[in-house]
Amino acid sequence: MGSPSPKPQNLPFLVLLLLPLLRVLSAGTPSLFYRLTAVSSAPRGTPKFWGSGWLGPQLFLTYSSGGNAEPWGAWRWESQEAWFWEEETWYLKKQERLLQEALRVSKEGAQIFQGLVGCQLKPDNSSQPTARFALDGVDLLTFDPTRRDWFGHGAEASNVRNNWLNESKLAEKAAEFLLISCPQRLKSHLQRGKHNFQWKEAPEVRAGSLPGPGAALSTLSCQAFFFFPPDLELKFLREGKPVTELSPRLEPWPNGDGTFHSRGTLQVPAGDEALYSCTVQHPALTGSITVNFETPGRLPLPIRVSLVAGSLLFLACLAAVVACVIYRKRGGRPAPWIFRRRRAGDDVGALLSAPGSAQDPSS
Structure with missing residues (x-):
């Protein structure tokens, strides 16, 4: 699923945003976030855009250029209508176009445009929206859904903001997604896939x-x-x-x-x-x-290598047997x-x- 992604080096934006979020989300705050990345150039066979969807700290969706939004992990078996994933695909294709446009109108030589878009449910069941964007790993723009506008500093921020404002009804649709669609999707996942949040994987x-x-x-x-x-x-x-x-x-x-x-x-x-x-x-x-x-x-190195190799072979055989048993128990x-x-x-x-x-x- 998906294609290999290029690995630019200067990507602190999503990392610095994601780590504080993880501390909040692991404490049990329901949330839905999309992490988006567009690059100006990519090696042959790799996408120029890719995104992932996160329900709390769980990855539930992946997408890359030319493909479709696909459920991930245990969320493959969530009870959702086919149109739901088509809607996710449509949303991410739109984000792909917008981020690629932002790269074109930003400073010459820009390599990476990123976004973190989503919402969290507060204890009173209201929603807290988030929409932040970065250029080459540096904070660039924040979208305010109540004011229907993007805010940032510098020529690059102004260029991207003006380009997005010139698109008819883009600000209204972005606000509608953050304030209405995102909380609705989140509540749907919480209801239909609540058993998936019990997933645990030992280290x-x-x-x-x-x-x-x-x-x-x-x-x-x-x-x-x-x-x-x-x-x-x-x-x-x-x-x-x-x-x-x-x-x-x-x-x-x-x-x-x-x-x-x-x-x-x-x-x-x-x-x-x-x-x-x-x-x-x-x-x-x-x-x-x-x-x-x-x-x-x-221990001499040859002996240690032999022990490790033997252990890996044993574990590989055991894993194959266990996978087969699980497959049969789940009826195929x-x-x-x-x-x-x-x-x-x-x-x-x-x-x-x-x-x-x-x-x-x-x-």
Whole structure:
């Protein structure tokens, strides 16, 4: 589903907006947001526009140029009429045209135009709209649905605003979507797909060490992959006791398949690695996962490689058997998570990877 997306480097806008939202959404605030990205040029075979829909912290929809809006994950089996997804496709194709136009009228050499559009339901059941746009990773415009206008500073913001204002009824339609259509869609999903919000995916935890900047130090790295919901606690222990020198909060970063990853590092005296361990707690786990660090060189490399290769082969066979059993139990309908992970490079959210994340070869 979808095509590989190019990976421009300067994309802090959606990351900085998404992380604060995740903290709110994981606390249980119902929301519907669309993350939109248009690029001026893209490698052959990759789209110039792509978008994703998020219900709270869950990815439920993907779209890229030339395709259709398609439900994602467990939302593939939500009870919705066919016209609903056609309406999503129509909306995203319109956003594609608008963002591509914004790129053309903005400053010469602009590479990326992004948007975050959606709404949240307040405790009193009223809706809080959001519509923000950025150029090359820098905040550019905010749309106010009550005033039917876009606001920003600078020549680029003025050019894009004037271009959009010149389109007949665009401001009225944008306001109608934020104030009426978005809350209606959100409430529909909350009613029809409420069981999907109970989805949980346990993290995969990996730990390792690398020589630090000086010969006397070693850097411990503990990473948690493919977990959902984004609530996760990661701690380093020394001889079973928590290490307090860590930075306060480790943010979850979104993967392109709707799951999240997180990473913590700690510098320790070289030779002391075996005294440390990493523990992870998550709602999908009945208990915590604890992984011990090893002093480098404890086992010869060929033996360690053989052990890892044998384990991976065993797990692959086991996964195939489990998938087959699940498929049969569901009467031929695959379980939602079977399609959750995508091919490398076919990642709608790859642009939101964190430094040192699972997509970073140096991790």
